[in-house]
Amino acid sequence: MKISHILKIFASVLILSVGSSAIADTLSDTKSRGHVRCGVSQGLPGFSNPDADGNWEGIDVDVCRAVSAAIFGDADKVEYFPVSAKERFTKLTAGEYDILSRNTTWTLSRDAKIGLTFNGVNFYDGQGFMVRKSLGVSSALELDGASVCVNTGTTTELNLADYFRANGMSYEPVVFEKADEVVAAYDAGRCDVHTTDKSGLAAQRTKTAQPDDHMVLPETISKEPLGPVTREGDEPWSDIVFWVLNALITADELGVSSSSVDSVKNDADATPEWKRILGVEGDTGAHLGLGKEWAYNAIKQVGNYGEMYERHVGMNTPLELARDGSPNAGWKNGGLLYAPPIR
Amino acid sequence: MNTNTNINIIKPPKEDLFKSGKFRSFLIQSIVMILVISFITWVVNNTATNMTANGIAHGFDFLWETSWFDIGYLPFIDHTGSSTYFNAFIVGILNTILVALLGIFFATILGFLIGIGRLSDNWLVSTFCGSYIEVIRNVPLLLQIFFWYHAVLRILPRAKNSLNIGDSFFLNLKGLFIPKPIPETGFNSVLLIGILSIIAIIITSIWAKRRQNLTGKQFPMFITSLLILIIPVFIISYLNDFPMFWEQPVLKGFNFKGGFRLIPELVALLLALSMYTAAFIAENVRSGILAISKGQREAAAAVGLTNSQILRLIVIPQAMRVIIPPLTSQYLNLTKNSSLAVAIAYPDLVHVFAGTALMQTGQAVEILAMTMSVYLTLSLLISLLMNWYNSAMALKDR
Numbered sequence: 001m002k003i004s005h006i007l008k009i010f011a012s013v014l015i016l017s018v019g020s021s022a023i024a025d026t027l028s029d030t031k032s033r034g035h036v037r038c039g040v041s042q043g044l045p046g047f048s049n050p051d052a053d054g055n056w057e058g059i060d061v062d063v064c065r066a067v068s069a070a071i072f073g074d075a076d077k078v079e080y081f082p083v084s085a086k087e088r089f090t091k092l093t094a095g096e097y098d099i100l101s102r103n104t105t106w107t108l109s110r111d112a113k114i115g116l117t118f119n120g121v122n123f124y125d126g127q128g129f130m131v132r133k134s135l136g137v138s139s140a141l142e143l144d145g146a147s148v149c150v151n152t153g154t155t156t157e158l159n160l161a162d163y164f165r166a167n168g169m170s171y172e173p174v175v176f177e178k179a180d181e182v183v184a185a186y187d188a189g190r191c192d193v194h195t196t197d198k199s200g201l202a203a204q205r206t207k208t209a210q211p212d213d214h215m216v217l218p219e220t221i222s223k224e225p226l227g228p229v230t231r232e233g234d235e236p237w238s239d240i241v242f243w244v245l246n247a248l249i250t251a252d253e254l255g256v257s258s259s260s261v262d263s264v265k266n267d268a269d270a271t272p273e274w275k276r277i278l279g280v281e282g283d284t285g286a287h288l289g290l291g292k293e294w295a296y297n298a299i300k301q302v303g304n305y306g307e308m309y310e311r312h313v314g315m316n317t318p319l320e321l322a323r324d325g326s327p328n329a330g331w332k333n334g335g336l337l338y339a340p341p342i343r
Numbered sequence: 344m345n346t347n348t349n350i351n352i353i354k355p356p357k358e359d360l361f362k363s364g365k366f367r368s369f370l371i372q373s374i375v376m377i378l379v380i381s382f383i384t385w386v387v388n389n390t391a392t393n394m395t396a397n398g399i400a401h402g403f404d405f406l407w408e409t410s411w412f413d414i415g416y417l418p419f420i421d422h423t424g425s426s427t428y429f430n431a432f433i434v435g436i437l438n439t440i441l442v443a444l445l446g447i448f449f450a451t452i453l454g455f456l457i458g459i460g461r462l463s464d465n466w467l468v469s470t471f472c473g474s475y476i477e478v479i480r481n482v483p484l485l486l487q488i489f490f491w492y493h494a495v496l497r498i499l500p501r502a503k504n505s506l507n508i509g510d511s512f513f514l515n516l517k518g519l520f521i522p523k524p525i526p527e528t529g530f531n532s533v534l535l536i537g538i539l540s541i542i543a544i545i546i547t548s549i550w551a552k553r554r555q556n557l558t559g560k561q562f563p564m565f566i567t568s569l570l571i572l573i574i575p576v577f578i579i580s581y582l583n584d585f586p587m588f589w590e591q592p593v594l595k596g597f598n599f600k601g602g603f604r605l606i607p608e609l610v611a612l613l614l615a616l617s618m619y620t621a622a623f624i625a626e627n628v629r630s631g632i633l634a635i636s637k638g639q640r641e642a643a644a645a646v647g648l649t650n651s652q653i654l655r656l657i658v659i660p661q662a663m664r665v666i667i668p669p670l671t672s673q674y675l676n677l678t679k680n681s682s683l684a685v686a687i688a689y690p691d692l693v694h695v696f697a698g699t700a701l702m703q704t705g706q707a708v709e710i711l712a713m714t715m716s717v718y719l720t721l722s723l724l725i726s727l728l729m730n731w732y733n734s735a736m737a738l739k740d741r
Contacts, residue, residue, distance in 0.1 A: 086702050093399060114705030115399040145596040147517055152694075153702030161413045161424040172517075172598070173415045174608075175699065176688050185688070188496040189516045190607065192597050232398040 026098050026230075026237035027071075027289050035077040037097035038064035042082045042178060045203040046313040046321075047103045047123075056080045059312045060101040063122055063228045063245055066302040067099060070244045070285075070294035075301040084177055086153035089114055093231055099241055100229040103197065105155045110229075117235075119242035121227040122305075123313075124327035124336055126220035127159050128198040130205060133215050135192060140219040144169040149182045149191035151175075156196050159222040183207050197224050202319045240288050246339035247295040250277065251304035253330050253339065258303040265296060277342050284342060295342070305337065306330075390708060405704045406432070412699055414690050416606050428700050435692035436717055442612055442691060443678040443721070449617035450677060451670075454624025459654070461629050472625065480622035485683055487619055492611035492687040499607070502598055513592055519605040520592035529583035536579045537572070544568045608689035612681070620677045627669040631662035663736050671729035675722050682718070692717055 030036055040048035040060060048058040056078075065075040081097045092100045093115050103125075104110075106118040129140050129148075137143065140163070150157050152175045164171045174191050176182045179200070186194040187208045194201065198216060205211050228245065230238045251257070256264050256274070264270050265278045275281040279292035288294065302308065309328060313319045329335025360366050394401045406429040414422045419437045422430055460472035479487075496516060500506065505515040513520040544567075551562035580586070592602035635658050643653040684691040685698060697714040701707055 086698060089702075089705055090707050093397060109703075110705075112398075113400045115394075115397045143597075145598050145600075147598065152698050157699060158411045158424075158703065161411055164413075165424050171413070173413050174688050175415065175690065175694070177685060177698065181688075184493075185496070188493070189501050190496055233396070 024095075024231070024234045024237075026234050027240065030071060030098060034072075035079050036064055036068045036071065036099065037079050037081065038067075039081045039083050039088055039092060039097040039100040039102055040064075041102045042084060042180070044103060044179060044200060045206065046199065046317060046319045047203070048080075048082075048101070057312065059123060059308050060103060060226075060228075062302050062308045062312070063101045063241070064099055066244050066248055066298040067241055069297040069301040070240065070247075070290055073291070073293070073297045075298075084153070085151055085179075086177060088153075089116060089229075092116070092229065095231075098230065098237065103200070103226045104229050105224045106227055107155060115232045117230050117232050117238045119228050119230060119238050120245045121225040121336075122245060123199065123226045125197040125199050125224035125226055127156055127195060127222040127224060128201055128220055129217040130186075130194045130201045130214055131192060131217060133213055137217070140217045140221065141167060141169075143171065143193055145171065146192040147172040147174055147190065148193040148195055149174050149176065149186040150195050151179050151182050152177050154196070155222070155224065160195055163221045179204065180207075197226070199313060199319065199321060202313075202321055206318045236289060240290065243288060243342065244294070244298050247277065247298055247342060248302065248305045248308065249330075249337050249339040250342060251295075251299045252306040252337070253332065256299065256304060257307055258300055261296060261299045273343075394708075399705065401706060401709065403709055405706055405709070408704075410700065410703070412703065414695055415688070416609065416690050428696075428704065431700050432692075432696050432713065435690065435695035438690055438695070439678075439681055439684075439692040439717075440721070442609065442616070442681045442684065442689065445613055446616040446620065446677050446681060447674050449613065450620035450624055450673070453617060453621035454673075455628055457621060458625035458628025459632070461625060462632055476622045476625050479618055480626075484615060484619050484680055485686060488612060488615040488683055488686055491614045492608065495607045495611050495614075502594065505594070505599075511589070511591055513594075513599055515599075516607065517598055518607055519610065520599045521603045521605075522589040522591050523602045525588045525590050527586040527588050529586035532583060533576060533580050533586060536575050540572045540575055544571050547571065606689070608684070608687050611687055612684050612689050616677055616680060619680075620673050623673050623676075624670060627666050627673065628662070630669075631664075631666035632658055634665045635661050660736075664733075664738060667729060667733045667736060671726060671733075674725050674729065678721055678725060679718060 038061075040056060040058075043049050044058070046058055048056060048060040051057050061078075061080070064078045064080075068077045069075040071077075079097075081091070083091055083100075083102065088100055088102055088104065089110070091097065101122075103123070105125075106121065110116050111118055129143065131137050131143075143164075148160060148171050150160055150173055157173070157175065160171075160173065171193075174185060176185060179196070182194060182196070183204045185191060194204070196204070198220060201216050205214050205216070208214055228241050230241055251261070254274070261278070264274050265280060270278075270280070272281070276284060278296045279285060279294070283292050285292050285294040291297075303311070306323070309323055310316065313321045315322055323329055323335075324333065327336040329337065331338040391401055407427050409424070410422075410426055410428045410431050411424050412431075413424055414431065414434055416438065417434060418441065420430070420434060422434045457472045457475055460468045461476065463469045463472070499514060499516045502515045502517055505513040505520075507513055511522045547567060548564055551564055555561055590601045592599040592604075639657055639661065640653055643657040648656065681691060682693040685694040688694070692714055697710055701710045704710070
């Protein structure tokens, strides 16, 4: 980053000083703009990654698509802003985009100190270590003295410091700004260890020259609840993001998918709960400033949480992350996903 | 017919405060300054108010909070997870100064060699130096940094297969490891003798210069100095059983422990920065040398000076007057360009403080302002030093 680059960031920060402190109304701004503005990663398979045609896809991208479907009835009205871990919060608070859905960990200091609101969790993750199989290491406790490649501006960097300190081990952090540079340096052999969230390790292992030469160590050293983030101070907008995500989780819990949602909607004998959620009876959308069919549109066009999961990170994807038995299963199946009631 | 009016104009004007040029410019300058200051105050104030309204922390208290992160390269002071952000700030400054000083050192040497080489009568040397300049200064620096970093990483072996030079020097992907001298008892007397020898050398050189001024006889200063330094130091070291212990780097687990270490990020950054800046310095040096009139060389040759003496005694000292001002801006460029370290994980100020610390605290305004003032201070310091050197070298009226 050159000095001119610093000046650029500084200028974008100064937007804060010029913008008025009047109460923001992101929903009506979004409606008049005609699309949702969504901050995503610079490419993390399964979470937010452009496909071969340049269309963004992933479990984080689907959150923004669902919000777009709930507001406009069309999941494709989203503009994506790929950002680095370092600049993601500054650009959100400066108003460059309105939802940050970028594998971002919910922590106290982020929530309370830098003007952010976290709106639920779309993926429960935990930090792990990847090493070369040829190293002959079977536990993270054998990593004393290792060089560790890590991404800057992440909770990963802090967990790493905590973990080695707690276990009385030394290490050399080699810190890069972009996830791709971390993988490249690890792959070249600059580091013995690559550390990030385990889902990220699964995704980035596929980016190494010889994926079979690498293994993820069994330890999970942190809790990483990842979820969509909005600016503090615009509760109605944060509510929309929170409840759209929870509509998808509810649909997963009750077994309603994108293919079955139409028949449930047209079924005169559907449960009162479903009539309420899908806007057949009553109008939950009005409380959120949305149309009657907000949840119907989101489920119809994006699918329920389970569909999202299997489509992007499940066993049939290169990431091969099993949902059963993981924290990302529904609460009835022993997982942590639990949506508050929509009523 | 016009004479009358002309006389009227020449009459001294009445003493009116507002018509006095001095007062008017003072007034205008004061108003502009007040406007600028109130604008800055307004921006700062409004920023703080808006940040409070948006629930964003501000102020400089974060500097004394625990940082919770580690830094990879600590040649000077320590930093652990329990150190403060302020400590990380200092570590960043020191690492930036390290790379800037080393870069300036190597760029100056390389730049002078290439610049003089470009003017060489030897076709091969001058063509080589010419193409070096044209290639290096026309490729973006960031690309060169990436090139060197990835070239370094591709070529070097893993730690277990290190290039081993006499079991003392090891070169691998994790850097260059060299033995570190550790003084033992008796080292102080060696140090004392060394200092005394240097004083003796200075006295001798003053005497030699005076003798040359009086009699014109030259004295073999270089050889004499070397002998004055080496012989007594060697004798006293021998008597004290060589009181210096070389701590050898040893492969332990994943990495070498002990000795000095140069990490590949620093090496790549230094290579790129000094080679890039050297190309510009070389052109400054060439312009400086060409600015010396041919007559100077011819006169020097006429009094019987050799080619190297002409360069060393006649051309370079005069050329320096032309070289130093542009050289200063190259030093400033190098220092500022060192912030590109962030691209390859060298923990300089921008990487550690305007990177990790900014991210973990979210206090972008304060941190970027601090970072910018550090670069400003460093640049002003370099300018100050170079201006002082310039006035020392400048032509003196005699």
